[in-house]
Amino acid sequence: MFTDDELYEKKEKIRNYISSLFPEHIRSACKNYLSAYTDISEVRIRSGSPLSFTLPEKNLITGIKCTHEDIAYCVDKMTESNYMKFEDMMKNGYISLKNGCRAGVGGDVFVENNKIRLLRSINTVNIRIPCVLTIENKELMEYLEKNNHSKSVLVISPPGVGKTTVLKNIAYRLSTPPVSKRVAVVDTRQELYFENSNSLSDYFIGYPKAEGILIAASYFNPQYIICDEIGDEPEAEAISSLQHIGVPLIASAHAESFFDVKMRKNLRIMLENCVFDAIMRLYRVKNTVKSEIKSLNEILK
Numbered sequence: 001m002f003t004d005d006e007l008y009e010k011k012e013k014i015r016n017y018i019s020s021l022f023p024e025h026i027r028s029a030c031k032n033y034l035s036a037y038t039d040i041s042e043v044r045i046r047s048g049s050p051l052s053f054t055l056p057e058k059n060l061i062t063g064i065k066c067t068h069e070d071i072a073y074c075v076d077k078m079t080e081s082n083y084m085k086f087e088d089m090m091k092n093g094y095i096s097l098k099n100g101c102r103a104g105v106g107g108d109v110f111v112e113n114n115k116i117r118l119l120r121s122i123n124t125v126n127i128r129i130p131c132v133l134t135i136e137n138k139e140l141m142e143y144l145e146k147n148n149h150s151k152s153v154l155v156i157s158p159p160g161v162g163k164t165t166v167l168k169n170i171a172y173r174l175s176t177p178p179v180s181k182r183v184a185v186v187d188t189r190q191e192l193y194f195e196n197s198n199s200l201s202d203y204f205i206g207y208p209k210a211e212g213i214l215i216a217a218s219y220f221n222p223q224y225i226i227c228d229e230i231g232d233e234p235e236a237e238a239i240s241s242l243q244h245i246g247v248p249l250i251a252s253a254h255a256e257s258f259f260d261v262k263m264r265k266n267l268r269i270m271l272e273n274c275v276f277d278a279i280m281r282l283y284r285v286k287n288t289v290k291s292e293i294k295s296l297n298e299i300l301k
Contacts, residue, residue: 011038013099014099014100014101014129014130015031015034015035016031017097017098017099017101018030018034018043018101018127018129019031019034020077021074021077021078021097021127022045022070022073022074022077023069023070023073023074025064026045026051026064026066026070029051029062029064030043030051033053033060033062034129037053037055037060039055039056040053040054040055040060040129041054041055041056041128041129041160042054042126042127042128042129042160043126043127043129044124044125044126044127045066045070045071045074045124045125046066046071046123046124046125047066047067047068047070047071047123047124048065048066048067048068049065049066050062050063050064050065050066051064051065051066054160056284056286057286068123071122071123071124071125072122074125075095075105075122075125078095078097078103078125079095087119090105090119090122091109091116091117091118091119092116093105093106094189096189096190096191097127099130100130100168100191100193101127101128101129101130102127102128102130102189102190102191103125103126103127103128104125104126104128105119105122105124105125105126106122106123106124106125107119107120107121107122107123107124108120108121108123128160130164130165130168137166137169137170137173139280139291139292139293140153140155140166140170140280140291140293141170141173143278143280143293144174147277149174149179149181149223149224149248150248151248151277151278152248152249152250152275152276152277152278153248153249153250153276153277153278153279153280153293154230154250154251154252154253154261154267154270154275154276154278154279154280155167155250155251155252155253155279155280155282156252156253156254156255156258156260156261156279156280156281156282157252157254157255157281157282157283158254158255158256159254161282161283161284161289162282162289163229163252163253163282164191164192164228164252166252166280166282167185167192167226167228167250167251167252168192170226170250171183171185171192171199171201171226172199172201174201174224175199175200175201176199176200180200181223181224182202182220182221182222182223182224183199183200183201183202183222183223183224183225183226184201184202184204184216184217184220184222184224184225184226185201185202185203185204185225185226185227186204186207186209186212186213186216186225186226186227186228187203187204187205187206187207187227187228188206188207188208188209188212188227188228189228189229190205190206191228192226192228193205201226202216202220202222204216208235209227209228209230209231209235209238209239210235210238210239210241210242212227213225213227213239213242213245213249214242214245217242217245217246217247222247223247223248224247224248224249224250225247225248225249225250226249226250226251227239227249227250227251228251228252229251229252229253229254230251230252230253230266230267230270231266232266233265233266233269235266236266236267236269236270237269239251239270239275240269240270240273240275243273243274243275249275249276251276253266253267255267255281257281258279258281258294258299261279261299262299262300271296271299271300274296276296277295277296278293278294278295278296279293279294279296279299280292280293281293281294
């Protein structure tokens with residue numbers, strides 16, 4: 001999908017951007033680590049603790065101690081000095097960043113009526129690094145083509161294995177030649193839009209999933225709808241109620257295995273309502289991500 005030079009350029013852009021979020025005494029070290037370990041998936045700073053990185057099979061702890069001031073600097077950079085603009089996101093535990101990146105944020109909150117009303121201070125930040133779109137998705141593309149692009153698929157994996165990358169990639173593959181389908185992407189948490197990806201998809205950024213799916217189906221005549229991670233039971237029930245739209249759906253969810261899907265109530269709701277025709281499981285073998293697809297009938301029998 002990209003030449004080697006284009007891939008290098010995209011990866012370098014992400015490395016430079018992430019490094020720029022830190023104060024000078026952390027910035028150069030961060031960039032060096034990101035260049036030396038190309039499979040780093042997360043950069044984590046905690047007040048009073050060392051800077052650390054997430055690798056596929058271990059956590060890499062550095063000798064660079066982070067302070068509350070470092071976190072404040074990082075948050076100011078991530079929010080572009082406009083804290084109020086991102087306040088609702090941060091109450092939900094994240095900030096959507098540029099270049100397909102996302103940060104998790106945590107700290108001290110004020111809770112009222114069992115809901116988070118205010119994030120009073122931030123003491124931990126976890127910046128997740130997107131995989132550049134190198135996955136070919138051959139198995140998924142073959143399954144969709146074999147079934148005349150009419151089947152819905154749920155993509156599952158544990159966190160950090162590549163669900164979001166698969167959805168970004170499949171949106172690109174389906175919307176561009178030679179497939180050239182009309183694709184609507186309901187990007188609730190602003191994770192699926194990839195800047196300068198040349199995708200021809202229609203993006204619905206920030207829409208609640210059920211509402212975004214209904215709007216896309218009603219007014220954009222899509223041949224595929226793609227949405228990010230399916231959450232709680234009400235969300236699963238809302239999506240299940242939209243089966244009548246007649247547009248195949250490709251979505252993702254956290255689950256370790258096909259059996260695990262049946263044990264999670266929110267996903268079981270969707271299985272029982274036959275929202276998906278098949279499930280694709282992603283799993284890691286050392287530094288390689290592999291996939292396996294099973295039909296709904298195979299999983300439920």
